[in-house]
Amino acid sequence: SDVLVDVIDASSEDPFTLESFQSLARLHALAGKDFLIARVVTLDPDDPSREYFSYYAAHHINKILFRTQPEQGLLHRMRAKNPLNNMTIVGDVNYYVV
Template sequence: MTAVVDELDAMDEDPFTLDSFENLMRMHASKGKDFIIARVTTQDPNDGEKHYHSYYGAHQINKVLFRTQPDEGLLHRMKARNPLNNMLVVGDVHYYII
């Protein structure tokens, strides 16, 4: 069973590429690849019960969220801020294949 988590307008722009999610999905599909969207959560600094969600192409946001140590084969999740609102990313980042 599939559950709807949220709705995203395909004409919204990815904040990194400034291209619409629709165009990014089409570009990936034309190459026979899946497009992956990452859902990032931040917490309101004045109200701990309120959360905000931002969406990015996974490839771009992963460059902000992770660092590697290639010589040791390690990947680290970093403490990072959401580029859209400059608030700390909290919890897990959720990925969705389109």
């Protein structure tokens, strides 16, 4: 069964492209492609029980989160900071198809 995790405003802008998520989803749909949104988590430095969620077009945030070694066929998840708040991204990155 599907579980509602969160709701984001489609008019919100992707921090990398400054395009609205609605516009990006529409462009992908017109091209016959799925649009992926990535949700990353950072923790409040003063209260680690408080989580902050940020949303990005997956294609762009993946360039920060992952490094490849193509000659060996390897993909590595890197320790990275959230570009919006400069805090370390923790835990899993969740991906959603739009």
